[in-house]
Amino acid sequence: MSAEQALEDAAARIAALEIRLAALEDDKAIRELLARYGHYADACLDDEYLALFTADCVMDVSSGAAPEPYEVIRWEGLDTMREFLAVRTAAHGDGFYGRSMHAQGNNLTIRVDGATAVANGYSFILHQDGPRIRLVSASVNEWHFVKVDGTWLIKERRRRMLGAPDTATILRASE
Template sequence: MANADEKLAALERRLAELEDRMAILQLIASYGPAVDGLDREGVAALWAEDGSYDFSGTPLQGRDKVADLIDLDTHRAYVSAGSSHILSLPRVTVEGDRAVAVNYSQVFVKDGASWRADRTSANRWDLARTADGWRVTKRTNRLLDGSPGARDLLQRS
């Protein structure tokens, strides 16, 4: 039978893992409100200094370039019409100071009296623990349009 010190150490490990997972969930949940609110600083705060975001085009490299996505014409059109970036609860794997989270995202856009889903994507978030907490080192987003890119993204995670 484990002694009190061993039990305490095991509980501390479990608590630390739960705290890591919760921090990652909070980080990912912050993305939608930040981009829909045109919060450049909020978007930038999610990424590591050298982090990237690849959404089927030329990847945005570096925290500031990722934050600049709120100024893209397509993004501004979404926000002007009324938009909502909805992210599913991710599957999170933590290994030391690295983590991977996989989820789905949908972008809803106001269309007259109703809303329509304009984009539905698979996402892989690569994260690292930094001095400032967990940050995104790379986000890969692929449209769920029947092409193998999104399926591959989901399968390799």
């Protein structure tokens, strides 16, 4: 092998490693973003929580499951996300802050395509209710992300309670 060919081979290997490294860094950044999502929600860090989203973000969540009363509620944009936080506070009062745990399942699947990504997985919300810990929510999630100036942000979250009619569709979004 000539010196020139050895340099070309080394350059090709380095380029391939850079692509693999970028993919691993994107995956890690998205997983950390989702960890911060729950942490900020539980630690009463509303400004930090909202900073995880794009200005035109969407939060699309269900309550109930078929055949029970089933409803999908959407908030679009950061101003309505502030309303979402107000609804959460109205529903749970101040007792929710510091007494809840938002946990993302470790079965998260992520597909990155350039500056966009889709992730699917389970999430749970636990809440201290007196001496008991109770399950508030068990749901499936479809997350859409965009990379803005090198930082991953949440563009859209679709959350469905277990048993919702579109649960399987939500879980297949990253395929």
